[in-house]
Amino acid sequence: MIAARHLTTLRKVVEALAPPETRVDRVLGQMATTIDGSSPGRRAEALQLLDLLALPMRLGVGTRRKILLAMADSPVAKLRTGFALLKRLTMSYAFSESDADGTGNPFWAALGYPGPRGDRPEATSFPQLPLSYGTDGGRVSADVVVVGSGAGGGIAAGGFARAGKRVIVIEAGKAFAPGQVQQLEQNMSEMYLDRGVAATDDLGVAILAGSALGGGTKINWCTSFRLEDDVAAEWEAESGIHGLGRELAPHYAAIERELEIAPSREQAVKDQVILDGAKALGVHAAAMPRNAQNCSGGCGYCGFGCAYDKKRSTDREYLPDVVANGGAIYVQAKALRVVTVGSRASGVEVEQRLPSGEIVRFTVDAKEFVVSSAGTLRTPGLLARSGVRNPVLGKRLFLHPVQSVVAFFDHPIEAWNGPMQSAYSNAWSRRTGNYGAKIETAPMHPGLMFVAIPYAGPESITEMLPKAKYATTLISLTRDRDPGSIDLDDEAQIHYRLSAFDEANLFEGLAGCFDIAFAAGANEVWTMHNRQIRISKDDWNAGRRAMLAEQLRAIGTDSNRGITFSAHQMGTAPMGSDPRTSVVDAAGRVWGYDNLLVCDGSVFPQASAVNPMLTIMAMARRIVAQHVPLVVEEAKPIEAPEAVPAGAPLAAQHLETLAAPQAYPTA
């Protein structure tokens, strides 16, 4: 438990940063739980910071705030990191906390934020799946054990189950049936890795990843893209697996049919900005392909799980097959290591927290396969703990780094409302070869909004409260060429700095966000840097755009001068034909092992350039199909996307708007 002296300092920090209306005790409680639940290294760092601040935080509130603000912009990276941590925790909990019924937050009325929607059904046709519990020292027997139940794990478990195998799923997160989804942002911590505060070692990139039954698919934003043809060709060259792109086609088709993936039939007001702006500029934009259609009024709360049973997450679509075929699902169950005998994986050692709070350890014996689907950030550690030695393991971490702008309009946007992402633009996605940035939107609920909005004192909050309803967030989602890495020990520290090449693409995408927002009628657009860049519509012209590029270059992406996010982690156990440069072979087998498979985002040989869920699923399905007979669907005839030529971003490339019939966007 966090010590009383640390809590005292933390209270002083919250009182200095958050507005006076803040329910400080509630915020403190959530902060303490998060710090306590962090990895030992991260927890020690946070407590060290609080020790450092103990004396200065005894000063008056104004002085305390000045000290904290000086940290925000300090040339000393460690101080900026410290500020980023304190600000992130304070803002996220101050603006997301509420009573259990979704009332009581002191800021929501001023924001115009309604909290949970009133149209949640009491029950849906999809019940909670039966869950299983281990006994201490016990043994469970299976044909296949799958660790993790997200995009890759769900497909692998369902695929083996449909082939008649008894599958055991081991999932570290909790299970949430639609009826248990409360649409409260404060509950996100229950569904995300590291309670939603995962980050790179210097906190420079905030990492969002799902941790629940269904993994990322439970909480993600439903965007469902195929790999673009030119990127697939690059993957083939990089991995040495020829025909990979072609081989994925039938798996994409099968999953698209099962998940009813189609271009969004509804447009959120925030996404209409992309369509309107791109149309005015004469550049590409299209409706987003999604795995949730006909949502209740477009909803907008998918990031907290779907209360309406509309989103086709893996727990909804594939895990029922596990149960139907005699398998079992264990939640709050962490795979400690894979047991191996020579080149064979024989099972998994598991630690499970029972509903009573008791912790039990047991072993799942697997007759045929052990599958690691623990995700890009956890598969490397699991394999390393299990004795896998491969110099590439954990090394090629791609993050699709994202920075955003906030754009203000005359009309209400309510960026928490409507499909999570219903439009996108590829106009800046080919800046350098196949590298560049996609432009998409991000839904904004209050916690995330105030984590992202720069903090320059209480005025920043007072200014934003009435404006928030009129704001949309546009993101520059960058395909990164140059990877970082993740440590293989229990701390799993992430080391990642953007290269100059990736930074240039990120910034060109950000400038594209300005172009789109102003073309769509925005009055003012802000970046999210500590030293914020604000541009109003009357000032936006070629000269100001060139100056923006200079300003962004000068700020750079050095840690914590602004906020960078990643919701897409890929590539830490890449697939390839050469054991010296990859971790798994073309059939998803870890080199050196006959039956140890990896089915998750870690097998990507490079960043995908598109939101990765559907490709993780297709890769997993392709792997499963190489080990058991699957009914493989014929590819549906899907109109090929027009190639987006490299070059001047503002030149008319291809225009698809709501008014025109939408080509099926696979790019």
Ligand SMILES: Cc1cc2nc3c(=O)[nH]c(=O)nc-3n(C[C@H](O)[C@H](O)[C@H](O)COP(=O)(O)OP(=O)(O)OC[C@H]3O[C@@H](n4cnc5c(N)ncnc54)[C@H](O)[C@@H]3O)c2cc1C
């Ligand atoms: C907020 C958000 C929005 C996103 N939106 C989109 C989107 O719209 N479209 C898109 O394509 N992608 C999106 N993504 C990304 C996408 O969800 C992920 O890329 C995808 O889910 C990753 O699949 P995976 O199988 O690699 O791992 P995950 O889906 O992350 O699943 C890994 C699972 O393994 C579990 N696990 C980890 N370690 C262990 C262990 N030792 N024992 C047992 N279980 C373990 C975790 O709890 C987790 O549930 C989004 C991600 C986030 C966070």
